[in-house]
Amino acid sequence: MSKGSPIRLAFTMISRQSWAGGYNYxxxxxxxxxxxxxxxxxxxxxxxxxxxxxxxxxLGRIPDVEILQSSAxxxxxxxSIAPICFGQxxxxxxxxxxxxxxxxxxxxxxxxxxTNYPSIAWIPxxxxxxxxxxxxxxxxxxxxxxxxxxxxxxxxxxxxxESAERDCLKSYPNAKGRTAVVKFASEPAPxxxxxxxxxxxxxYALPPNYFYLPNQFWRHKNHQVVIDALALLLESGKRTVVVxxxxxxxxxxxxxxxxxxxxxxxxxxxxxRYVGMIPLAEVYALLRTSAxxxxxxxFEGWSTTVEEAKSFGVPMVLSDIDVHREQADSNAVxxxxxxxxxxxxxxxxxxxxxxxxxxxxxxPDVNTxxxxxxxxxxxxxxxxxxxxxxxT
Numbered sequence: 001m002s003k004g005s006p007i008r009l010a011f012t013m014i015s016r017q018s019w020a021g022g023y024n025y026x027x028x029x030x031x032x033x034x035x036x037x038x039x040x041x042x043x044x045x046x047x048x049x050x051x052x053x054x055x056x057x058x059l060g061r062i063p064d065v066e067i068l069q070s071s072a073x074x075x076x077x078x079x080s081i082a083p084i085c086f087g088q089x090x091x092x093x094x095x096x097x098x099x100x101x102x103x104x105x106x107x108x109x110x111x112x113x114x115t116n117y118p119s120i121a122w123i124p125x126x127x128x129x130x131x132x133x134x135x136x137x138x139x140x141x142x143x144x145x146x147x148x149x150x151x152x153x154x155x156x157x158x159x160x161x162e163s164a165e166r167d168c169l170k171s172y173p174n175a176k177g178r179t180a181v182v183k184f185a186s187e188p189a190p191x192x193x194x195x196x197x198x199x200x201x202x203x204y205a206l207p208p209n210y211f212y213l214p215n216q217f218w219r220h221k222n223h224q225v226v227i228d229a230l231a232l233l234l235e236s237g238k239r240t241v242v243v244x245x246x247x248x249x250x251x252x253x254x255x256x257x258x259x260x261x262x263x264x265x266x267x268x269x270x271x272x273r274y275v276g277m278i279p280l281a282e283v284y285a286l287l288r289t290s291a292x293x294x295x296x297x298x299f300e301g302w303s304t305t306v307e308e309a310k311s312f313g314v315p316m317v318l319s320d321i322d323v324h325r326e327q328a329d330s331n332a333v334x335x336x337x338x339x340x341x342x343x344x345x346x347x348x349x350x351x352x353x354x355x356x357x358x359x360x361x362x363x364p365d366v367n368t369x370x371x372x373x374x375x376x377x378x379x380x381x382x383x384x385x386x387x388x389x390x391x392t
Contacts, residue, residue, distance in 0.1 A: 006039050006040060006041055006042040006064075007040065007041050007042070007102045007103055007381055007382070007385065008041075008042045008099065008100055008101050008102045008103075009041050009042065009043055009101070009102065009103050009104070010044050010046055010099070010101045010103070010105060010117075011043055011044065011045045011046065011105050011107070012045070012047075012073060012106075012107060012108075012109050013045055013046065013048065013051045013055070013056065013073065014026055015051060015052060015055060016052070016055050016277075016280075017052065017247050017250075017277065018247075018250055020216055020247065020277075021303075021304035022107065022124075023055060024186070024280070025184055026043075026045075026059065027059060027062070027189075028184070028185075028186050028187065028188075028370075029043075029184075029373075029374070029377065030059065030062045030064075031062055031187070032185075032374035032377075033064075033377070033378070034062060034064055035370075035371075035374070036374040036375065037375060037378045041381060042065075042066065043064070043066070044067075044068065044099050044101060045066070045068070046067075046068050046070065046072075046073045046092070046095060046096075047068070047069045047070075047073055048069065048070070048071065048072075048074035049069055049070065049071050049074055050074055051069065051073075062189075066099070068095060068098075068099055070095050071091075072089070072091035072092050072094070072095055073092065073095075083110050083111055083113075083115075087112045087113055087114035087115075088111060088112030088114050088115050088116075089112055089115075092111055093111070093112075093115070096117065101117060102118070102385070103117055103118040103119065103120070103381060103385055103388075104117045104118070105119075105120050105381075106119055106120065106121045106122065106150065106155070107122045108146075110146050110150060112153075113152070113153035114153075115153075117388075118156075118384045118388035119150075119155045119156070119388075120155065120156045120157075120381060120384045121150035121155040121156070121157050121158065122158045122159075122160075123147060123150075123157055123158070123159055123164070123168060123301075124159075124164070124301035124302070125160075125164050125299060125300060125301030126167040126168060126171055127220060127299045128140045128144060129144075129171055130167070130299050131220055131298060131299055134218075134219050134220055139251075147172060148172065151172050151174050151175045151178075152174065154178070154387075155178070155384075156178055156179075156180060156383060156384035156387065157175045157179045157180070158179075158180050158380055159179060159180070159182075159301070160181070160182065160183060160184055160302030161181065161183065161301060161323050161326055162181055162326060163301075163322040163323040163326055164181075164301045164302070164323070165179050165181050178387075180376075180379075180383065181376075182377050182380055183372075183376070184302050184304070185307060185370045185372065185373040186304065186307045186308045186311045186366075186370070187311060187362065187366050187367065187370045188280075188308070188311070188362075191281075192280055192284050193281070193284055193288075193362075195279075195282055195285040196285070197286070197288050197289040197359050198289065198359070199285075200282050200285035200286060201285075201286065201289060203282075204243060204273065204275050206241060206243055206273070206286075207241055208356030209241075209291045209356050210241040210242065210243050210290055210291060211240065211241070211242045211290060211291055211292055211293075211294050211347060211350075212242075212245075212287055212292075212293055212294065212314075213226060213242055213243070213244040213245075213293075213295075214246055214283055214286070214287065214293075214305050215244070215296075215297065215305060216246040216247050216248075216249065217246055217247070217248045217249055217255055217259065218249045218252075219249075219252070219255060220297060220298045220299050221296070221297050221298075222297055222298050222319065222337055223244065223259050223296070224259070225296045225319075225335075225337060225338070225340050225343055226242055226244075226272070226294060226340075226343065227259065227262060227263060227266070227272060229340040229344040229347060230242060230268050230271045230272055230344075231266050231340075232340055232341055232344040233271070233344050233347065233348065234267065234271060236344075238348055238351075239271065240271060240347055240348075240351055241270070241271055241272075241273060242271065242272050242294065243273045243274075243275060243286060243290075244273065244274045245275050245276065245277065245278050245282075245283060245286070246276075246277065247276075247277040256274070259274075260274060284308070287308060287309060287312065287314055288312050288314070288359055288360045289358065289359050289360070290314060291315065291350055291351060291354040292314065292315035292317050292347075292350045292354070293305060293306070293309040293314050293315070293316045293317070294316075294317045294318075294343075294347075295316070295318050295324065296319050296335075296337065296343070297319055297321070297324075297337075298319065298321070298337050300321065300323045300324065301323065302323060303323070303324065303327060306318065306324065306327050306328055306332075307327070310327075310328065311362055311363060311366045311369075312361065312363065313363050314360060315332075315350060315354075316328055316331065316332035316333070317332065317333055317335065317343065317346045317347065317350065318332045318333070318334055318335075319334070319335060319336075319337045320334035320335060320337070321337070333349075333350075
């Protein structure tokens with residue numbers, strides 16, 4: 001679908017440790033562009049000098065992906081303030097020129113209201129408005145101001161769901177006419193599916209039937225309702241296991257300790273197993289042989305874990321929020337985010353009907369969904385370039 005030279009599109013590195021969903025998003029996107037839209041876009045990833053080498057190495061193995069490390073892309077207070085004060089991030093702009101960038105994809109990074117590059121701002125969700133109590137006043141202010149600056153300065157605003165687009169237009173009506181919904185789809189690379197799911201389950205001493213909860217430990221991910229549901233099951237004499245993986249919230253690292261202390265105090269050590277931040281290949285192995293995926297989140301823009309479960313046909317037990325309904329439709333069962341009894345009932349029913357040690361492979365429709373994702377992304381970038389050209 002490419003005409004002429006590929007668009008050299010700048011991305012900033014997303015650390016898997018700080019946001020696993022964002023890292024997986026980029027990794028899947030780059031592979032999807034290569035497979036389904038060859039020659040349309042060349043991803044150029046700009047990373048800080050302190051970014052994790054293994055994360056960069058994995059991205060660099062994807063054909064046509066280029067990587068540049070520079071201190072200009074290390075995080076810091078001045079890096080976020082300078083583009084607001086001076087109109088652009090001069091150090092980043094210099095790096096973009098060296099790599100002959102044609103357009104910029106902004107993710108949690110604003111490069112200035114007077115940038116010369118066509119820019120697509122990816123706004124994953126409006127969590128700071130829906131759940132303001134989970135943010136400090138400073139964090140809410142930074143997020144809100146950042147979004148407003150991106151909208152005012154004429155970016156194309158990319159969202160991952162119709163639900164997020166509705167929230168965006170309700171809160172930021174000036175974005176009308178410049179939003180694009182690009183729904184993420186997941187097709188893990190073959191090398192990530194080579195781990196033997198049975199061996200990985202044995203490594204973590206898991207029973208034949210278990211539920212998988214691969215959410216990072218942020219408060220909005222709502223691990224609490226899972227703990228409460230497991231306590232109800234234990235009280236009724238029903239035993240099950242939920243294995244949880246994911247990194248702690250870097251802004252609230254003590255939260256995972258609070259959850260695990262509660263697990264011990266309530267006698268749920270055998271029922272709730274936290275295995276930490278594990279290799280991505282093991283994440284997919286545990287997902288593929290689980291009885292079901294659990295996502296109890298109070299808010300999402302488009303859930304990476306749900307999308308990955310869909311790719312393998314894994315049963316899903318999801319919180320009843322708009323985006324989960326949009327994403328999974330009738331392919332999941334739903335519970336209220338504040339109702340552990342409903343979740344407990346769903347878990348009990350899934351266990352009654354599940355086949356132990358069933359290892360699932362990618363479904364036939366994955367390729368079609370990923371191709372649509374890549375195609376819509378390319379169209380959004382091309383549209384942003386056209387609008388920028390018309391404006392200048």
